[in-house]
Amino acid sequence: MxxxxxxxxxxxxxxxxxxxxxxxxxxxxxxxxxxxxxxxxxxxxxxxxxxxxxxxxxxxxxxxxxxxxxxxxxxxxxxxxxxxxxxxxxxxxxxxxxxxxxxxxxxxxxxxxxxxxxxxxxxxxxxxxxxxxxxxxxxxxxxxxxxxxxxxxPNFDHDRPLSPLAPDVAGYPAIPNAIPSLVANALADPGSAQGRMFDDSDIRHRYAMTLAATREHAASVGTVTRSYRPGPLVIAIAVEVGYLALGCFDYDETLTARHGRHITFARRSPQHTAYPGTYHTTTATYGAMFAAVVPKRGRVRMISGEQRQTDLTAD
CATH class of the missing domain: 3.10.450 (Nuclear Transport Factor 2; Chain: A,)
Structure with missing residues (x-):
C-alpha cells in the first residue's frame, strides 16, 4: 500500500x-x-x-x-x-x-x-x-x-461543492466522530461487535495479513502483538451512499523475546546504529491515515489505510 x-x-x-x-x-x-x-x-x-x-x-x-x-x-x-x-x-x-x-x-x-x-x-x-x-x-x-x-x-458531485457533515450528525450506523475509534477497534479485534460493523474489505485483510507475516517471521525469537489507538477525524463529506470519513489512527507493533532468546538489529541496518545491543522487547510505532465510507444503512467499508513509521524503542 x-x-x-x-x-x-x-x-x-x-x-x-x-x-x-x-x-x-x-x-x-x-x-x-x-x-x-x-x-x-x-x-x-x-x-x-x-x-x-x-x-x-x-x-x-x-x-x-x-x-x-x-x-x-x-x-x-x-x-x-x-x-x-x-x-x-x-x-x-x-x-x-x-x-x-x-x-x-x-x-x-x-x-x-x-x-x-x-x-x-x-x-x-x-x-x-x-x-x-x-x-x-x-x-x-x-x-x-x-x-x-x-x-x-467515491462518486463525488462535479456540479456543486461537496457538503461537510457535522461530527455528531445522526442517521447513520455511526456518527463521524466515532469512526476513528471504530476503525482502530475493528483492526484490533475483527471478530468484535465493532469489527462486525465493517465490510470484509481488502484494506482490512492487508492489516491482518501483514501482522500474520510479521508473526511468522519472528516466531523463532518471540511473539508479536499490535495495539491500535484512534486519532482525530479529519473531515466527513456527504456522498451519494452516505458519507466519506477521513481520519487517523496509530498503532504499536511490539516484539517480545521468549525466555532464552533476545532481539538484535542487523548490523548494516539504520536501526542498529541507534540500538546496537541485545533487547527483550522492541516497539515500532506507526501513524496511519484512513478513508471509510459509512452508508445510510448497512456496514461501514474501509477503503484506504496508509501508514508511516513514526517511532522505535527497544528495551
Missing part, C-alpha cells in the same frame, strides 16, 4: 472560474479551475520530494498541516535518530481533479478534496487528499493524504 518511504485514468471535471465566490446559501467556498488544482498538486509533490530527501522541516511546513504534518515530522525525526540515508522517492500527481468543499463554519477557512493518479505506480491506483487554506490569499496545505484503488473512489 505504501509507495513513498523515508526509511530503508483521469477523471473529467467541470472547469470552474478562477474566483472565490459565494454559493447560493451565502457561504464562502473555493472555486478553482482544473489547471489550478494541478498546480497545487505539482507544488506539493515537488516540495515533498525536496523536503523528505533533505529532511527540511521548514519546507515541509509550507505544504502540509494538521495531522499529516505531525505524522511526517515524526517520520523525519525518526530517520534522523536512526541516521538513515537521506533518500526519497520522487513522483508526481498527474490527472488531478479538485472538488471544492462548501464552507459551513462562517470563517475564512477553505477546503478542497483532490483525486489524482500517481506517476510511480500502477494505473488502477489513486491519491485522495484534503487541502485547507485560510482565505483566498493563503497557501493550500495538505492535511490528509492516502492511496486507494480506483474502484473505491
Amino acid at each position: 505504501s509507495r513513498r518511504t523515508l526509511l530503508a485514468g483521469g477523471v473529467t471535471a467541470v472547469a470552474l472560474p478562477t474566483i472565490i465566490g459565494c454559493t447560493p446559501d451565502g457561504s464562502m467556498t473555493p472555486q478553482i479551475t482544473r489547471k489550478e488544482v494541478q498546480a497545487v498538486q505539482d507544488r506539493y509533490a515537488h516540495r515533498l520530494f525536496a523536503a523528505t530527501r533533505t529532511r527540511d522541516r521548514e519546507l515541509l511546513r509550507t505544504i502540509e498541516g494538521g495531522p499529516l504534518l505531525d505524522r511526517d515530522l515524526a517520520t523525519i525525526d525518526l530517520a534522523d535518530r536512526l541516521r538513515a540515508p537521506k533518500t526519497a522517492e520522487e513522483y508526481t500527481l498527474p490527472n488531478s481533479t479538485g472538488y471544492p468543499v462548501r464552507s459551513t463554519t462562517g470563517n475564512d477557512q477553505q477546503q478542497l478534496i483532490t483525486v489524482a493518479d500517481y506517476s510511480s505506480t500502477q494505473r488502477d491506483w489513486r491519491d485522495l487528499a484534503l487541502y485547507r487554506r485560510n482565505g483566498p490569499a493563503g497557501e493550500w496545505l495538505r492535511v490528509y493524504g492516502a492511496g486507494l484503488h480506483s474502484a473505491a473512489v
Whole structure:
C-alpha cells in the first residue's frame, strides 16, 4: 500500500472560474479551475520530494498541516535518530481533479478534496487528499493524504461543492466522530461487535495479513502483538451512499523475546546504529491515515489505510 518511504485514468471535471465566490446559501467556498488544482498538486509533490530527501522541516511546513504534518515530522525525526540515508522517492500527481468543499463554519477557512493518479505506480491506483487554506490569499496545505484503488473512489458531485457533515450528525450506523475509534477497534479485534460493523474489505485483510507475516517471521525469537489507538477525524463529506470519513489512527507493533532468546538489529541496518545491543522487547510505532465510507444503512467499508513509521524503542 505504501509507495513513498523515508526509511530503508483521469477523471473529467467541470472547469470552474478562477474566483472565490459565494454559493447560493451565502457561504464562502473555493472555486478553482482544473489547471489550478494541478498546480497545487505539482507544488506539493515537488516540495515533498525536496523536503523528505533533505529532511527540511521548514519546507515541509509550507505544504502540509494538521495531522499529516505531525505524522511526517515524526517520520523525519525518526530517520534522523536512526541516521538513515537521506533518500526519497520522487513522483508526481498527474490527472488531478479538485472538488471544492462548501464552507459551513462562517470563517475564512477553505477546503478542497483532490483525486489524482500517481506517476510511480500502477494505473488502477489513486491519491485522495484534503487541502485547507485560510482565505483566498493563503497557501493550500495538505492535511490528509492516502492511496486507494480506483474502484473505491467515491462518486463525488462535479456540479456543486461537496457538503461537510457535522461530527455528531445522526442517521447513520455511526456518527463521524466515532469512526476513528471504530476503525482502530475493528483492526484490533475483527471478530468484535465493532469489527462486525465493517465490510470484509481488502484494506482490512492487508492489516491482518501483514501482522500474520510479521508473526511468522519472528516466531523463532518471540511473539508479536499490535495495539491500535484512534486519532482525530479529519473531515466527513456527504456522498451519494452516505458519507466519506477521513481520519487517523496509530498503532504499536511490539516484539517480545521468549525466555532464552533476545532481539538484535542487523548490523548494516539504520536501526542498529541507534540500538546496537541485545533487547527483550522492541516497539515500532506507526501513524496511519484512513478513508471509510459509512452508508445510510448497512456496514461501514474501509477503503484506504496508509501508514508511516513514526517511532522505535527497544528495551
